[in-house]
Amino acid sequence: MSKELFWTDTHAHLEFFGSDGHVEEIVDRAFENGVKRIITIGDSLESSQHGVKVSERYDHVYAAVGIHPHEGRLVNPEVIAELRELAQSPKVVAIGEIGLDYYRDHCTPSEQRNAFTEQVKLAKELDLPIIIHDREADFDVFEILDNESFPLSKALLHCFSGSAETATLALERGFHLSFSGTVTFGKSTELKDVAMEAPLDRIMIETDSPFLAPEPYRGRTNEPSLLPAVGECIAEARGMTPEEFSVATSNSASAFFGLPAVN
Numbered sequence: 001m002s003k004e005l006f007w008t009d010t011h012a013h014l015e016f017f018g019s020d021g022h023v024e025e026i027v028d029r030a031f032e033n034g035v036k037r038i039i040t041i042g043d044s045l046e047s048s049q050h051g052v053k054v055s056e057r058y059d060h061v062y063a064a065v066g067i068h069p070h071e072g073r074l075v076n077p078e079v080i081a082e083l084r085e086l087a088q089s090p091k092v093v094a095i096g097e098i099g100l101d102y103y104r105d106h107c108t109p110s111e112q113r114n115a116f117t118e119q120v121k122l123a124k125e126l127d128l129p130i131i132i133h134d135r136e137a138d139f140d141v142f143e144i145l146d147n148e149s150f151p152l153s154k155a156l157l158h159c160f161s162g163s164a165e166t167a168t169l170a171l172e173r174g175f176h177l178s179f180s181g182t183v184t185f186g187k188s189t190e191l192k193d194v195a196m197e198a199p200l201d202r203i204m205i206e207t208d209s210p211f212l213a214p215e216p217y218r219g220r221t222n223e224p225s226l227l228p229a230v231g232e233c234i235a236e237a238r239g240m241t242p243e244e245f246s247v248a249t250s251n252s253a254s255a256f257f258g259l260p261a262v263n
């Protein structure tokens with residue numbers, strides 16, 4: 001018996017879609033396209049608050065709360081206290097997105113490291129997994145997690161676009177990887193190989209919407225309803241049906257974020 005499509009978008013910025021009416025349209029359209037669960041991501045205090053509100057309104061929307069490395073200098077004890085408060089919602093499943101971005105320097109590396117460290121501590125205290133934004137900062141990300149003795153099985157490298165070598169190292173160390181639309185781009189042959197070979201129970205998929213629309217929608221505003229294009233690309237490379245791959249990656253997400261398993 002063939003399985004039904006059940007995609008999970010583990011990384012969408014629903015706050016971008018603004019007014020509530022528009023968010024509803026985005027969430028409904030995704031659901032109709034088989035995207036049965038969405039995790040909306042916090043990158044600031046405002047977007048974290050928005051995410052919790054939206055997740056409490058829709059059964060199949062969950063939230064992660066956190067401050068992006070671009071906003072690192074804003075992290076202080078009051079902000080951490082607000083995140084801790086927001087995380088009390090039963091719909092909050094992770095702290096994120098947090099991490100380091102040395103490619104863009106909106107904040108200094110030391111501001112970013114401080115913001116990341118404080119939020120890793122919070123996740124540990126709350127026993128929540130973390131969603132990591134890592135751009136050109138692998139070594140420092142690994143070092144901070146080690147210093148904080150954070151369990152790496154609870155760490156997800158989102159929008160993974162590193163080399164095969166980095167993927168092997170990250171998987172050996174226990175990380176989970178999430179792939180976005182970049183895997184569908186023509187030039188991404190190495191990344192496609194990584195997505196093809198990584199253990200199924202360690203990988204997830206995401207849109208990172210509104211950014212990074214997958215082929216053949218490249219250039220337009222991305223949204224969760226376009227997630228199947230990411231999943232179908234990897235499913236084909238792995239010789240799986242979209243249905244099988246959607247359920248397998250949704251179950252990776254279920255195990256990682258503590259959500260109900262999918263049949």
Ligand SMILES: [Zn+2]
Pocket residue numbers: 097132133134158159
């Ligand atoms: Zn990111």
Ligand SMILES: [Zn+2]
Pocket residue numbers: 011013041097208
């Ligand atoms: Zn993001």
